[in-house]
Amino acid sequence: MRTPMPHTRAASRFTTTLHAATLIAATLFAATLLTGTLSGCGDSHTMETTMQQTEAADHADVSFLPREVTIDGRTYPYAIYVPADYSPNSSRAWPAIIFLNGMGERGDDGLKQTTVGIGPAIMARPHRFPCIVIMPQLPPNQVWHEDASVKLVLACLDTTKAEYRIDPKRVALTGLSLGGFGTWHMGALHPDRFCALGPICGGGEPDRARELAKTPIWAIHGSADPVVPADKSREMVAAVRLAGGTVRYTEIPNMGHNAWDAAYQDAEFINWLLHPR
Numbered sequence: 001m002r003t004p005m006p007h008t009r010a011a012s013r014f015t016t017t018l019h020a021a022t023l024i025a026a027t028l029f030a031a032t033l034l035t036g037t038l039s040g041c042g043d044s045h046t047m048e049t050t051m052q053q054t055e056a057a058d059h060a061d062v063s064f065l066p067r068e069v070t071i072d073g074r075t076y077p078y079a080i081y082v083p084a085d086y087s088p089n090s091s092r093a094w095p096a097i098i099f100l101n102g103m104g105e106r107g108d109d110g111l112k113q114t115t116v117g118i119g120p121a122i123m124a125r126p127h128r129f130p131c132i133v134i135m136p137q138l139p140p141n142q143v144w145h146e147d148a149s150v151k152l153v154l155a156c157l158d159t160t161k162a163e164y165r166i167d168p169k170r171v172a173l174t175g176l177s178l179g180g181f182g183t184w185h186m187g188a189l190h191p192d193r194f195c196a197l198g199p200i201c202g203g204g205e206p207d208r209a210r211e212l213a214k215t216p217i218w219a220i221h222g223s224a225d226p227v228v229p230a231d232k233s234r235e236m237v238a239a240v241r242l243a244g245g246t247v248r249y250t251e252i253p254n255m256g257h258n259a260w261d262a263a264y265q266d267a268e269f270i271n272w273l274l275h276p277r
Contacts, residue, residue, distance in 0.1 A: 062126045064114050064135070069155045077110025078156050081122050081133040082164065093167035095131040095274045098157060098194075100175025100182040106138045113137040117176045121264035128270050134160050144175070144182025153186060154193070172273040174198030176260040177228060184236060188212050196276035198269065201225055201259045203232025206239035213245030216276035220263045222255030248272075 064079040086094065101113035113119070113135050122129050136156040142149050160166065173194045175183040180202015187197040188208035197217045204212075217240060221233040230251055237249045252259055263269050 062123050066110050069159050071151060071155050076152055078136040079110055079114050080160055083130055093165050095170035096134060096166045097131055097172045097174060097273055098134045100144055100179030101138055102177035102179055106140050108139060110137055117260045118264045128267050131274055132164055132166055144179060145185040150186055170195050172196040174273060176200045177202060187215055191215050196273050198273050200263050201228050201257055203228060204236045206235055209239035209243040212240045213243040216246045218248040218272055220250045220259050222252045222259040224254050225257045227257040
């Protein structure tokens, strides 16, 4: 059993509930996969929305590890995923992905943020995630671009880096909806901390394009999103490209707000986060 570092402990009272919640999420995720393909607009990539029927889901006992971090006297729960073949005795440094949840998963239970987005994708296909995944949970009534929220994300990252061997040059940031906005925002604030940005159905500040141009970006949005219009991603992509940045943009035809299932189940997108180019 791995021993947590100071200010981080395995919250055993959450473990059973967290594991059960992620199993349920994975089941729902698998049941909602659609058939067909999604063509990227302005990008030659074609995103598959379904796995090949011959590809069986992993049946490994996958679970997320509950963690807590203390900032200014307040304790915040978060969760991490660690690949089964991670060894504390190895000198290997692992890549990491930080996932920012949407508005509906805000809370302080340490659970909700694992049930929508990247969490169910990991549970369904853990072999596609040869990395450590860090899932902070946005507290109630907060947004990711607040200073306190940015501080929380960096604290979760630094605390996890103290416990596990993470390659500091291979830390990617992604998020959905409200977390997509947070991805654009934090990517501009800390371009030195992230090797890649994967904002999904979010938006940002075009006047921060020069800072964002320092980091490879793959943005994804549904063309028919009624919650966050695709124009929000389009304007960010245009601004960053104008600033000389490297941006891939996939706009999914006729897709509403939920572009994240297609994104996180796409092997190429996950591989790109780990090996941006």
